[in-house]
Amino acid sequence: MSDPKKPRAGGAPSVEFHGEQDGGPERQLKGKLVTLFQSEPAVQQAFLAKIQAGGERSVALCILAESGDEEALVDKVSRVFAGTFQRSQHLDILFLDDKQLPDITKVCRAFYPVRITHN
Numbered sequence: 001m002s003d004p005k006k007p008r009a010g011g012a013p014s015v016e017f018h019g020e021q022d023g024g025p026e027r028q029l030k031g032k033l034v035t036l037f038q039s040e041p042a043v044q045q046a047f048l049a050k051i052q053a054g055g056e057r058s059v060a061l062c063i064l065a066e067s068g069d070e071e072a073l074v075d076k077v078s079r080v081f082a083g084t085f086q087r088s089q090h091l092d093i094l095f096l097d098d099k100q101l102p103d104i105t106k107v108c109r110a111f112y113p114v115r116i117t118h119n
Helices: 024-037 070-082 101-107
Strands: 008-009 017-022 043-053 056-065 092-097
Touching: 008 017, 017 056, 017 101, 024 043, 043 101, 056 070, 070 092
Parallel strands: 008 092, 056 092
Antiparallel strands: 017 043, 043 056
């Protein structure tokens, strides 16, 4: 039986993106992930998105990254997630490809890299 708290990584080509997942706990998680990703040069962009894949709706951390050690990155994200959410929660992780990037950016904004806006 799998640990419900451990993020599940995957790359499903038939993913629909339905918007950004945002709220207080999610902002806390995003802040911690920004800190992590700053030390991970392979990570180019990250989104916390509501998705539908295989008929199921869930929330996924969607990462655009150069090829590298995805398993090690999933492990690091798992530790950050475990320190933020209850044991019964899980987080799917999707490594985006170039075809998925335009679809996700239509409905969700990247939280990494951090965009600084000037007024």
